[in-house]
Amino acid sequence: MIPLVEERLNKKIKIKNKSRSDFSFRMKVQEERLQELLSYATQKVPKFLNLEKENSVNPRILLNEISTVDKEQIIDSYEDYVSDDINNINENDCYVTNTSGSTGTPFSSIHNIESYYEGLANLMFILDEYNITEHPRILRIAGRINGFSDKTEETLPFFSLGLIGINGSLGKFETSVLNQIIDFKPNIISGHGSEILLLYKIFEKNQLLHKLKGIKLLICGGESLTSQTRNYIKNAYKSKVVDTYGMQEIGDIAVQCSSIEDHYHIYEESVIIELIDEDGNLINEKNNQSGEFVVTGLINKYMPFMRYKTGDTGLISSKCPCGYKGETIKLLEGRKMNPVVLKDGDLLNTYVLKRDLEDINVVCFQLKQSIPGEIDINIVINEEKNKVDIFKYREKLNLELGCKLDIRLNFCNIEDLIGSNGKIKSFLCNVETS
Numbered sequence: 001m002i003p004l005v006e007e008r009l010n011k012k013i014k015i016k017n018k019s020r021s022d023f024s025f026r027m028k029v030q031e032e033r034l035q036e037l038l039s040y041a042t043q044k045v046p047k048f049l050n051l052e053k054e055n056s057v058n059p060r061i062l063l064n065e066i067s068t069v070d071k072e073q074i075i076d077s078y079e080d081y082v083s084d085d086i087n088n089i090n091e092n093d094c095y096v097t098n099t100s101g102s103t104g105t106p107f108s109s110i111h112n113i114e115s116y117y118e119g120l121a122n123l124m125f126i127l128d129e130y131n132i133t134e135h136p137r138i139l140r141i142a143g144r145i146n147g148f149s150d151k152t153e154e155t156l157p158f159f160s161l162g163l164i165g166i167n168g169s170l171g172k173f174e175t176s177v178l179n180q181i182i183d184f185k186p187n188i189i190s191g192h193g194s195e196i197l198l199l200y201k202i203f204e205k206n207q208l209l210h211k212l213k214g215i216k217l218l219i220c221g222g223e224s225l226t227s228q229t230r231n232y233i234k235n236a237y238k239s240k241v242v243d244t245y246g247m248q249e250i251g252d253i254a255v256q257c258s259s260i261e262d263h264y265h266i267y268e269e270s271v272i273i274e275l276i277d278e279d280g281n282l283i284n285e286k287n288n289q290s291g292e293f294v295v296t297g298l299i300n301k302y303m304p305f306m307r308y309k310t311g312d313t314g315l316i317s318s319k320c321p322c323g324y325k326g327e328t329i330k331l332l333e334g335r336k337m338n339p340v341v342l343k344d345g346d347l348l349n350t351y352v353l354k355r356d357l358e359d360i361n362v363v364c365f366q367l368k369q370s371i372p373g374e375i376d377i378n379i380v381i382n383e384e385k386n387k388v389d390i391f392k393y394r395e396k397l398n399l400e401l402g403c404k405l406d407i408r409l410n411f412c413n414i415e416d417l418i419g420s421n422g423k424i425k426s427f428l429c430n431v432e433t434s
């Protein structure tokens, strides 16, 4: 690794560790970063050029002048949210992520490299908090990955990294990949809780569980971790479990308290969370009032997400029962991921269907299963040409899954997918698995 990169990361880790333990330092970092972000955005990002700069002495007042925004609004005027610097940036200084979140609308966002370091610093903080004293060997279930790939050489000296994807039905998972995982000797597994559970089931099915030993910590994120899944994986792997709350667009937002399960400590040095009611009004008296989280990411300048509506609901409290000083959130409702159940009882990772639909770039999708072996894929498209891709997609699924899953493709309007609470839920797979 280039020494300069390591130096920058070490500096970030230092700030992270001090922020996490020292409340007043954390607040100071938050204010400085907000100030810096606003002064950049008001000069370089079209959407924010006209903000009233006289208020810049108090960044929180300036931030409050920005209207809340959701993903669809950003998609509608995408270029307004991207920095004018974007064409002159060295490609090593930025990266792009794709997601469709819980609403099923595909979306890509541009990040500065600092955001990546911030994520690493958060990871190092978690490892420290869970007393991972031996060299961390992290197996990450990453999606879109075929087979096993050892990325240790490309990572930092702090840990080893192995990547796998669960890209089909469990019955078809290759045993050779399981052996590569065993040889890698992971002591940490990270990924969606539902996929960590599926990996366990694959090992169980192949009678190789006795060879998967020494898992110390499971780091979950990217979906709502139900207590059912949490308890299952905790007992199955005989490991500690920590959940994280974040969004691809923003990065990490909060980390689960290590002693009170449903409280999450906010990374206040890297995000600001506000709460709004159903009419979009700010809830000032936050304790014990639920609302939608609105987040401002403080690290990414190239595409700033300021007062961004997350679509997630919950509560914010000013402290945690564990004694931690700082704001914590309690999530009320989020994305629950059950696998798709095939006719023969085999399971299919729901994320496989999701990733392919994101690649086709549909406007919105919804996966619905209530009977084993049958699924409804509801799709909203805006271009006729997408239809061809979607038929190809069904053909590919039919080829892979044979007669184990009846797929009903339904082309719909966006209004057809809105639930009783006014929101779209893209994952409605409700067949219970044992």
Ligand SMILES: [Zn+2]
Pocket: 257, 258, 259, 260, 263, 265, 320, 321, 322, 323, 324
């Ligand atoms: Zn706590």
